[in-house]
Amino acid sequence: MRNVYLATALICVLIFSIFGLRGTKFTSPPIDVFPEWAFPGMKRQPKFRPQAASQFFADGRADRVPVEHTVRADTPVRNDDHLYYGKDATGAFAHGFPASLTVDKAFIERGRDRYTIYCQPCHGAVGDGNGITKKYGMGATPTYHDARLRQIAEGEIYNTITNGKNNMLPYADKVEPADRWAVIAYVRALQRAQQGTVADVTDAAGKQTLGLK
Numbered sequence: 001m002r003n004v005y006l007a008t009a010l011i012c013v014l015i016f017s018i019f020g021l022r023g024t025k026f027t028s029p030p031i032d033v034f035p036e037w038a039f040p041g042m043k044r045q046p047k048f049r050p051q052a053a054s055q056f057f058a059d060g061r062a063d064r065v066p067v068e069h070t071v072r073a074d075t076p077v078r079n080d081d082h083l084y085y086g087k088d089a090t091g092a093f094a095h096g097f098p099a100s101l102t103v104d105k106a107f108i109e110r111g112r113d114r115y116t117i118y119c120q121p122c123h124g125a126v127g128d129g130n131g132i133t134k135k136y137g138m139g140a141t142p143t144y145h146d147a148r149l150r151q152i153a154e155g156e157i158y159n160t161i162t163n164g165k166n167n168m169l170p171y172a173d174k175v176e177p178a179d180r181w182a183v184i185a186y187v188r189a190l191q192r193a194q195q196g197t198v199a200d201v202t203d204a205a206g207k208q209t210l211g212l213k
């Protein structure tokens with residue numbers, strides 16, 4: 001019987017030591033079983049923590065600011081407001097595509113490729129907002145086929161891809177500026193596709209299929 005009490009007590013101690021203090025914030029350093037002086041290592045080397053104070057520098061900050069006029073090596077020169085920000089000269093959302101890009105079939109194909117990866121899961125293959133995520137409870141994805149989104153400036157769509165909108169996260173880190181425009185061209189193609197009429201069928205094979213003259 002005594003062993004049972006002992007075992008129960010041990011199990012309690014074990015459970016408490018594993019789970020009991022989870023999530024607790026400690027303000028003092030943890031007790032080391034092997035002290036630093038016995039096993040010197042890099043664990044407690046002198047160092048500055050981010051955003052900490054330091055008496056060493058005149059401004060009292062441990063973090064150093066870059067030297068004036070420093071330009072990060074990976075910062076591209078963004079000297080085209082239309083291409084990089086979707087804005088025109090007046091600062092409004094730009095209509096149309098940046099002059100430096102050629103909107104052709106290859107460009108739209110590239111747009112379809114990126115769209116399929118990054119947008120289709122929510123917006124659906126035809127842009128009606130019925131992507132796979134709807135099945136998993138994300139019901140608020142709008143269709144592209146309403147009057148407002150058909151007329152909206154290309155620059156505003158660019159802005160939505162770059163910065164996100166409400167439940168839609170930004171895609172700036174995943175889709176390059178030129179690719180964002182390619183995606184926009186594809187979104188325009190999806191919108192146009194939903195507005196097709198018989199008059200759009202101009203090639204002979206298509207006409208024959210539809211029984212047109």
Ligand code: HEC
Binds near residue numbers: 118122157168171184
């Ligand atoms: C995780 C789901 C999700 C993905 C992925 C996604 N979107 Fe969205 N998108 C949304 C939701 C939700 C909204 C509605 C935002 C709102 O207005 O509340 C939206 C809105 C939009 C709108 C309408 C913005 C407006 O002005 O009302 C456009 C255009 C758009 N998305 C384009 C894209 C493009 C292009 C991609 C791919 C690069 C993309 N979305 C990827 C969920 C998504």
